[in-house]
Amino acid sequence: MRFPAARIARLASGLTIRAVEHLGPPVVQWIWVVPTGSATDPETQPGLAALTADLLDEGSTTLSALDLHAALDRIGARLGIQVGSDATTVSLTTLSRYAEEGLVLLDEIVTRPRFEPVDFERARDLRRSRLRQMRTVPGAVADRVYLERLYPDHPYGHLSIGTDESLSRLTVADVKQFYHEDYLPAQTTLVGVGALAHDTLIELAERVFGGRATGSMFKTAGDDSVEPAELRNPSAQVVIVDRPGAVQSELRIGHVGVARRIADYHAVLVLNMVLGGQFVSRLNRTLREEKGYTYGVRTSFDCRRWPGPFSMQGSVQADATVESVQEVLTQMASFTGDGPVTVSELDLACAALTRGFARGFETVGQVARGVVQLVQHDLPADDYDQFVPQIEAVDEAAVTAAAAEYLHVDRAVVVVVGPASQFAEGLAALGLGDPQYVEA
């Protein structure tokens, strides 16, 4: 099973298209990829990239917001706008017979947004309301505090939604400026995947996006992203958000992790599988299947353009908070200590990844997201062909080396959102310093 090859074309207007013909039900997905995300937010304006993206589908210069959505609804299209730290993607899924109508609407959305003051205000107010509601969502609070602690004074240190203080000050002029300076001219790629021939997909893109003056709109090449402020690798700490009476504690434990383009990326994947990346991982086995403290926990290395967060995430019953945190720290340390990876753990993790590989490319959405990964991380076109051999090449020594390099229990940041009276004392005794308290 090979990942389907994309045909790459560059239109006269400067837009790059990657097209994949994918047999199956008559469905097409377009994804517009812009390498501008929440890490591009100006330092004093967290939330600007996400608010800008939110306004893309609030009408274009030719269609009002309601007319635009009526047109999308008439063809049964599905629109999805996602803002990550490094990129924004706008995806549009339609039946194959509406591929062109869909693309025309996508063009309205991404290249001609209207940015009406009244729409701006509504979208901003909705975001401020959502921020307010997030204060009572334990997972959202934990995510926010965790990023703040891992990345002080760094573009990865905030959620894409930003802060209320920032949102309250933003104006429609800020959005327009951001769109024209940081968004539109960025190196853009259109990904098209569906039950249509490669050439048809490219022709459609040419018809919709090709008729613009050469180089007038889209940058043609070059990754000019600049490494953001130096990472400070904060020291070990325990941070508590007190929620008196809560029945569980929401946990985030870890530290700054790795970028996607490291040489030993595949060893990190295997290491994570063993530690907490699958159901039968060490942490889920002990905390769920042996102790019953949780519905499930997991770990992940969020591999971004620059080193993203490594984190253990989960929600545990309040009276098992200290023991659960201790177990996570113990397992993080064990790979280079008294619990190195075993042959059977290594086999299981590698087999799950290599034999499960084909499952990831069944739907147009999966294939399109796969292509987006290549674009976003500037990976070679044959990257997926290397996946299985690279995973198979990971041995015990490679896992141990990855653990030594990328797991640092001595600077673990522990964030707990829960009823402090049940665990504050115990956490203080962990040797990671006195707990600090912050507000939800």
Next chain:
Amino acid sequence: MLEYTKRTLENGLDVIVHEDHRCPIVAINLWYHVGSKNEQRGRTGLAHLFEHLMFEGSAHHDSGYFTPLQQAGAALNGSTNSDRTNYWEVLPTTALELGLWLESDRMGYLLPALTSEKFENQRDVVLNERRQQYENRPYGLASMALMAALFPPDHPYHWTTIGETADIQAATLDDAHEFFRSYYHPGNASLAVAGDVNSEAAFALVEQYFEDIPSGSPIPPVGGVPEVSLLPQATPGETYLFLEDDVELPRLYLAWPTPRLFAQGDAEMDVLADVLTGGKTSRLYRALVYDKRIATDVSAAQGSRELASWFCISATAAPGHELVDLERVIVDELERLSELGPDVHEIERSLAQMEAQFIYQLETVGGFSGRSDQLNAYNIFAGDPGFMDKDLMRYRGIGTDLLREEVSKRLSPRGRVTLSIVPRGSAGRAISGSIPAGVV
């Protein structure tokens, strides 16, 4: 739309095979026609707790169910609702036999391996699932309050599938054994195999592993009474309830009992939900969020179930606004619909979305709501795995007059349950006249 072959083994097991050779994967999907509707009062939550026990090993494979399947590169999961419990694996083609063997072993030989240790561990896990998904989540108890009010105490939809904490704590290993003997046998199950298989080879494998499992006893009637007596709608009368919760913004729920899955009126309710709240051009989104800006979100859905359904509209008050204002807008809109019905364009839009949705759902062979899951759903609930075309036909004949009648007949203030969820200490922000909802 889907080609398939169905056969029934001598022990009563329905077997459905669907071939699709695009991707070297195969999906196993196994439904047991049992859910929380089959529970007794005081023993709620048992069907779902039992689902957990199915992953803990069986007589000939008495260890975790995940390990061999993840080793084979499979994804797997299960879920329980009021009417059915489903289990699925998506495997590389070469691992089909492993998956069938494991499914057959837990269908035929679970009990010898079901120990009190496993039972108690998974009971703790389920209690933590309940804490995580319901108790520790904003608005998380709404469904419990609504179901309890919509359906009388002796109706099997009076309780939610997760069950009451005290009942889960009181459940015993003997209860689990009895539950298995009553409901987990071939005559109460439907097995779909979909993907990269040859139909005859698939049937041969299924026969090899499943035909020796003895057919069980007839299924005990739901709620101890013949199912037919549960079909007429319970009419709760006008009910106003409120809950105080750890939330920032009050939310309003309006709910009505409605016709059961596939009965006349069921598809009409789906269309009405879309007319009211599907997308930005829908009536209530436009009125509440877009124009008046008094709500941050609004949604509506028909919860279609085997014995009866419910229709629910919910909306969250924007800061500075009160639920009574939201209620007025919603009630006014329903009144307008009961006089004039939706216009033709609204109905066309809704149908376009439905038709696209049917196709989008065909993209994947496995998992929740993939092809194999749909074949089983139609087989269990309509007695015909090929019911999809007829299902879609239900929507095609719906017009303005019919929808107008449905609104006036079913979505009137009489028979409506109104639930306000308000921030703690703000009982006065509930719709006036509301009484506390008894939810534990």
